[in-house]
Amino acid sequence: xxxxxxxxxxxxxxxxxxxxxxxxxxxxxxxxxxxxxxxxxxxxxxxxxxxxxxxxxxxxxxxxxxxxxxxxxxxxxxxxxxxxxxxxxxxxxxxxxxxxxxxxxxxxxxxxxxxxxxxxxxx
Amino acid sequence: xxxxxxxxxxxxxxxxxxxxxxxxxxxxxxxxxxxxxxxxxxxxxxxxxxxxxxxxxxxxxxxxxxxxxxxxxxxxxxxxxxxxxxxxxxxxxxxxxxxxxxxxxxxxxxxxxxxxxxxxxxxxxxxxxxxxxxxxxxxxxxxxxxxxxxxxxxxxxxxxxxxxxxxxxxxxxxxxxxxxxxxxxxx
Numbered sequence: 493x494x495x496x497x498x499x500x501x502x503x504x505x506x507x508x509x510x511x512x513x514x515x516x517x518x519x520x521x522x523x524x525x526x527x528x529x530x531x532x533x534x535x536x537x538x539x540x541x542x543x544x545x546x547x548x549x550x551x552x553x554x555x556x557x558x559x560x561x562x563x564x565x566x567x568x569x570x571x572x573x574x575x576x577x578x579x580x581x582x583x584x585x586x587x588x589x590x591x592x593x594x595x596x597x598x599x600x601x602x603x604x605x606x607x608x609x610x611x612x613x614x615x
Numbered sequence: 616x617x618x619x620x621x622x623x624x625x626x627x628x629x630x631x632x633x634x635x636x637x638x639x640x641x642x643x644x645x646x647x648x649x650x651x652x653x654x655x656x657x658x659x660x661x662x663x664x665x666x667x668x669x670x671x672x673x674x675x676x677x678x679x680x681x682x683x684x685x686x687x688x689x690x691x692x693x694x695x696x697x698x699x700x701x702x703x704x705x706x707x708x709x710x711x712x713x714x715x716x717x718x719x720x721x722x723x724x725x726x727x728x729x730x731x732x733x734x735x736x737x738x739x740x741x742x743x744x745x746x747x748x749x750x751x752x753x754x755x756x757x758x759x760x761x762x763x764x765x766x767x768x769x770x771x772x773x774x775x776x777x778x779x780x781x782x783x784x785x786x787x788x789x790x791x792x793x794x795x796x797x798x799x800x801x802x
Contacts, residue, residue: 495785496767502777503768526736528685531625532616539733558740567696 520554520599521574527561533568541588573598582610598599618728620689624736626713627657633659638676643751651717661704670703670792690715697724726800731787735779742774757793759786
C-alpha cells in the first residue's frame with residue numbers, strides 16, 4: 493500500500509464526523525441487481541456512478557446495496573429506490589447517466605424520474 | 616461479459632455465497648509464455664464430488680428457485696474462446712479454486728478491464744470477508760489486502776464511501792504503476 497497516511501486521514505475524518513446519521517427508518521436505500529444477468533447488462537458502471545455521485549454530493553443518509561437476480565433479466569440493470577414513507581420505485585435498463593439523474597431528481601429533489609421506471613416501460 | 620474483471624466480480628460472488636472468510640484473486644500475466652491466468656480461491660464450504668462434476672459439465676446453480684447458473688459457464692466460454700481452459704477444483708469443507716487460462720495475445724481474449732471497480736464492489740458486498748488481490752505482470756507484483764486496510768481503520772467500517780473511494784484509487788494507482796504507466800489494452 494502506498495498511501496497509508498491518506499487512509500489514516502480518512503479514518504480520522506470519519507471518526508470525527510458528528511453523527512448526523514439518521515435513524516434506520518429514515519434512510520433512503522438504493523438496491524442494484526448484481527447477479528450474472530445484471531453484471532452482463534452493465535450494472536457495475538451503474539453502481540460506480542451511484543457511489544461517485546453520492547460521495548460527490550455527500551449524501552451520507554443514502555445506503556447502496558447489491559441484490560441477486562429477480563427473474564427479469566432482460567430489463568437489467570434494475571435499480572430499486574426506497575424512500576421512507578413512499579412506495580418503492582423500480583428503475584430499469586439503467587445507465588451511469590440515468591443513475592446521476594436518479595440521484596439528483598429523485599433522491600435530492602424528490603421527483604421520481606417516471607420515464608425510467610418499470611411502469612412507464614409497460615405502457 | 617465485456618471485461619474479464621466482470622467475470623471475476625460474478626464468480627467471486629459464488630465464494631461469498633459459499634460462506635468464505637478469505638478469498639484470493641490472483642491474476643498472472645506472463646507475456647513470455649503468452650499466458651494470462653486468473654485464479655479465484657476461497658475457504659468456503661466447497662462442493663461434493665457430484666456437484667463438482669456437474670459444475671464442470673453444465674450450467675449449475677445452488678439456488679432452489681432456479682435450476683441453472685451462468686457465471687462459471689460464461690467464464691469458461693471466455694477462456695475457451697481465447698485458446699484457454701477453465702478448471703474448478705473443490706473439496707467439501709475446505710474450499711474451492713477456479714483457474715482460468717487464456718492465450719494472452721489471442722485476438723478473442725477479452726480485456727481484463729477495471730479490476731479496481733470490481734474490488735470496490737466486492738468489499739461493499741461482503742465487508743467481513745478478507746480479500747487478497749494479487750496481480751503479477753511480467754515479473755512485477757501488486758498486492759492489495761483488505762486485512763491490512765482493516766488493521767489501519769480499526770473500528771471504522773471498510774465499506775464507508777470515503778474508504779471505498781480510497782480503495783478504488785489505491786488499486787487503480789497500484790495497477791497503473793505495475794503496468795509502467797499505461798495499461799496495454801483497450802476495453
